[in-house]
Amino acid sequence: MSPDPDSVRRWIRPEIQALKAYHVLDAGKLIKLDAMENPYRWPDELVDQWLETLRDVELNRYPDPGAQQLTGQLKQAMQVPAGMQLVLGNGSDELIQMLALSVARPERVVLAPDPTFVMYRMIAEVAGMRYQGVPLADDFGLDVDAMRAAIGQHQPAIVFLAYPNNPTGTLFDAGAVEEVIRCAPGLVVVDEAYAPFTDASFMPRLGEFPNLLVLRTVSKMGLAGLRLGLLAGSPDWLGEVDKTRLPYNINILTQVSALFALQHKAVLDEQAARIRADRAGMLDALSAMQGVQAFPSDANFVLFKVPDGSADRVFDSLRRQGVLIKNLNPAGGRLTDCLRVTVGKPEENQVFLAALQTALTE
Numbered sequence: 001m002s003p004d005p006d007s008v009r010r011w012i013r014p015e016i017q018a019l020k021a022y023h024v025l026d027a028g029k030l031i032k033l034d035a036m037e038n039p040y041r042w043p044d045e046l047v048d049q050w051l052e053t054l055r056d057v058e059l060n061r062y063p064d065p066g067a068q069q070l071t072g073q074l075k076q077a078m079q080v081p082a083g084m085q086l087v088l089g090n091g092s093d094e095l096i097q098m099l100a101l102s103v104a105r106p107e108r109v110v111l112a113p114d115p116t117f118v119m120y121r122m123i124a125e126v127a128g129m130r131y132q133g134v135p136l137a138d139d140f141g142l143d144v145d146a147m148r149a150a151i152g153q154h155q156p157a158i159v160f161l162a163y164p165n166n167p168t169g170t171l172f173d174a175g176a177v178e179e180v181i182r183c184a185p186g187l188v189v190v191d192e193a194y195a196p197f198t199d200a201s202f203m204p205r206l207g208e209f210p211n212l213l214v215l216r217t218v219s220k221m222g223l224a225g226l227r228l229g230l231l232a233g234s235p236d237w238l239g240e241v242d243k244t245r246l247p248y249n250i251n252i253l254t255q256v257s258a259l260f261a262l263q264h265k266a267v268l269d270e271q272a273a274r275i276r277a278d279r280a281g282m283l284d285a286l287s288a289m290q291g292v293q294a295f296p297s298d299a300n301f302v303l304f305k306v307p308d309g310s311a312d313r314v315f316d317s318l319r320r321q322g323v324l325i326k327n328l329n330p331a332g333g334r335l336t337d338c339l340r341v342t343v344g345k346p347e348e349n350q351v352f353l354a355a356l357q358t359a360l361t362e
């Protein structure tokens with residue numbers, strides 16, 4: 001017997017009913033350039049070694065609740081400054097959720113530039129908080145005056161800054177980020193999901209700002225399937241945030257596999273360097289196309305704009321030609337007519353560029 005729709009409407013919170021579920025398209029056999037994944041696999045001998053480490057895993061036991069060995073390895077791999085603490089999450093998404101749950105009150109605000117990573121808004125609303133977006137400048141840089149004014153007005157509990165930003169690829173000016181950190185009354189979380197593709201980072205500067213936390217993930221560096229993120233900052237903050245964590249949130253296969261992967265981090269670093277080099281080629285090729293405006297990127301993807309009103313048609317044409325990218329046109333606002341492509345293997349990038357050329361001239 002199906003539930004009475006009135007009953008669902010009565011009991012599910014209205015802000016949840018108003019949400020649109022985070023929608024991920026099934027790639028099927030398409031060339032997958034939609035989700036900022038690292039396209040490269042490990043060499044066969046590394047896969048064999050990894051499988052060997054899984055042999056001893058005791059699936060009948062709960063994992064180490066504090067994932068201590070992995071935490072130690074991550075501190076080293078991510079160059080977390082001495083004296084700073086880590087909390088690990090099932091992806092950095094879970095850490096964003098823990099942060100929101102730690103500060104949530106109905107009148108409290110989460111603030112971030114617009115456009116940015118959609119999960120900040122989604123998680124704030126699920127946690128019952130208000131969300132405030134602040135438009136980016138024309139070049140997708142931080143509008144410091146607008147940020148300062150909005151922060152003064154809304155007194156946000158948390159400001160999220162994706163650095164580099166998703167979906168624009170922009171690396172905000174470090175001085176502008178610093179100003180935001182200084183004028184914010186609450187926490188500022190610098191989300192460095194794309195750290196493998198840029199030299200810039202606030203990680204070494206954690207000790208300079210009492211309200212700064214740095215968020216990282218292993219997803220974009222080539223381990224998206226493991227679901228592992230980390231939040232770094234002062235033990236005073238993280239000791240509290242950690243209380244919202246569900247026990248054993250990092251499963252044993254993730255703990256063992258991430259530990260193994262980080263011991264062979266050179267392989268991932270090399271892949272990231274290749275992606276970074278190929279990003280330049282992607283940007284040049286897109287910029288050279290008639291009717292395309294490509295935006296500079298410090299991440300592993302490139303945002304680009306196609307002629308007025310053509311984004312949905314171009315996106316569908318690409319899909320028909322076997323390539324899946326991200327259509328941002330439905331998001332509207334500054335993302336109208338925009339599409340986002342993840343940098344893939346050279347041969348995938350070539351197929352995409354040829355298909356785009358076809359789509360634009362159809």
Ligand SMILES: *Cc1c(COP(=O)(O)O)cnc(C)c1O
Nearest residue numbers: 091092093117162166193217219
């Ligand atoms: C992809 C992305 C994340 C999510 O990473 P997971 O660790 O896979 O949950 C977080 N922040 C930004 C800005 C992202 O683009």
